[in-house]
Amino acid sequence: SVRVLLRRDNGQFWPSPCSSLAYSEESRSLFVGCDSGLVSEFSLAEDYNSVELRREYQAHNGRVTACIHAIHQEWVITCAKDRYLVWHSVQTGRRCGSYLAGAPCTALQYDHPTRYAFLSDQSGVVTILRLTENSLELINVLKGHSAAVTDLAWDARRNQLYSASQDNAVIMWDIGGGEGKAYELQAHRGSVNSLVFAATSRECISAGSDGNLVFWCMSVPRRETPSWSESDVCSKCGVPFFWNLRKMWSDKRVGTRQHHCRRCGAAVCDACSQRRTALPPMGFEYSVRVCDDCHAEVTPDDLTPLAAVFEAKQDVQKMALCETRRWLLSLGKEGTV
Template identity: 40%
Template sequence: MYHYLHAKPWVYCGLVFSVLFFICISLKYTQYCSSYSRLSGKSSKTRAVPLNHDLHYCPPQLSMWIINRQIDSQFCGTSRTWTIRVWLKRDSGQYWPSVFHTMPSSCTCMSFNPETRRLSIGMDTGSICEFILSEDYNKMTPTNTYQAHQGKVSVVLFVLEMEWLLSTGQDKSFTWHCSESGQQLGTHRTPSWVSGLQFDVETRHAFVGDQSGQVTILKLEQDSCSLVTTFKGHTGNVTALCWDPSQRVLFSGSSDHSIIMWDIGGRKGTAIELQGHSEKIQGLCYSSHTRQLISCSSDGSIVVWNMDVTRQETPEWLDSDSCQKCEQPFFWNFKQMWDCKKIGLRQHHCRKCGQAVCGKCSSKRSSIPLMGFEFEVRVCDSCFESITDEDRAPMATFHDSKHSVVYMHYEHTTGCLLTSGTDKVIKVKGKTDGKR
């Protein structure tokens, strides 16, 4: 004991270092066990998505990933490290990078066309850089650069049938270029900076979703465009758009946690809400052959909606100065409050019939999947009695991606779903044991 008390200082340093080393090892082991438990889906009430590949060698602030339908590869543009990476699946079944290309500035968005192997990268400087990938996807050759915007490019979309390159930016402009000549064909000013863009080749209609929450439809010509109409249904900014050309239906997701299905082909102005997320919508993908909509939110939840059913449009909320069930006055109806000598009540609305009711007449909660309400919502007592157990049967399945999703891509030809998250991880989910 005497020797330990009178040891030299470096001995004490060695002992302290050893203790700290064992503590770090214990913490790492605890984190590993926790991560394994999360990946195995044991701690979640929702269904864990089958995980085929989990890539951890990813740079921070991932902006976009795409699965190629012809070769099992992925493409990534990053914003902090200014790099583009191409990952190919090797014979071992693991993904390894085949291209590592450094860009002159930060990447913000990307579009890839598998037929021409054309890769378009939007930059935070407002320019769009174009590349052609080799047949073996081991080389990238720059072909063109477009100075499309004065601010960061938010969305870029290449249309092969028209040879157009569509783009939107934070300078509140929507532009389209000719990919053959490189010349700008036209531009359109938007009320707010655009965060979503889709295009219909048959009618040449561009669907533009912006930060104000509205969706604008533009008719594009070779050198001009005209405003067709504007949809207003979200209370938050539009974060994702998805177009189904076969059914002619547009889906829009928003930061208000809701998804709206706009029936463009029906020309009746039908808008059906889908309520199944509790956080901001980050991505929308539609599988036309299974008639399913796939949505993801920032909390990591993935919802698969069955769109092969006839859904009902949510009713508009009615205005009234008193409860439309018990006729009790609301708190702003001073005249009726004075006449009946009663204190006014707070106004609520039934999600099924849209009537203005008080809290006493709408004390029940129920899910209404046909109207898009997968969670329980407020309904009046009479509507609650009319809802059967068959009406409450869910029309969507819920899954947990186990990370906060930033971007999602679905490839219908292979049945693979790709998500990238804030944890710098890309996850590829798909067919497992012969099942999707």
């Protein structure tokens, strides 16, 4: 079909531009979220030659950033820039409930068996909610990113959540493990914009503004990145850092800047952390700062890459994966598919 969108005098389009899509193959239902906050439900004909408007939901007051059709509960779950997560009954069109996030919502994932909704926002937080027919329960808040979360991917088989962020990092949250473990994945040099998870090959695929596609192998053991320790002196040679005035005066020496070893987390000076190395088991596919002691302990096996990097040759904004056909679809910033 061809649709003409006319720009009005106030700069907006009528009808409103589409901002998110969700399609259910089982029910042939298509949900379209718009910039205006409207969510439209369409029915796709059996011969795929036409779509029929079923219902419109006045769900939000801002751009709809994600739509999910929870077919087992017969809900449509949406989130938007108005900071709200909302779920409606597909049968009646009734608004079942809502949740107000702390910042504009950016991405959404849903686990059907547990009814867990994973909601990310521009503050870098991922909120876990359990939805019911008329209420919700706040399960947990995941804090690990230093910038806005851009996309989420869910591994339903192993109960693991992946989050991408503008801080150039991907984090795997082990929700099912019950131990609160999180594993960083660092290979991008720019904002990570999109994530998909391939369940059959156990690969997380990330794409970002650096023009790269990264295939992360998640079937191998990985190590958590250590927390950075805080100290007033270098943990290796004892030289004071520049804010430790008392130690500088007693030692009659100029303080130095504090750095951290990415392998052990120790607070060290520049002289004690001159070496650089990749640490693939800890998610660092490019060279990072390590202390001299950790550099001596790194073996050739520790340097084996656990991710494959390919050039997408465009600033990828969104991806979709069809595992049965082994097709990966990417949408670039300039509209190239």
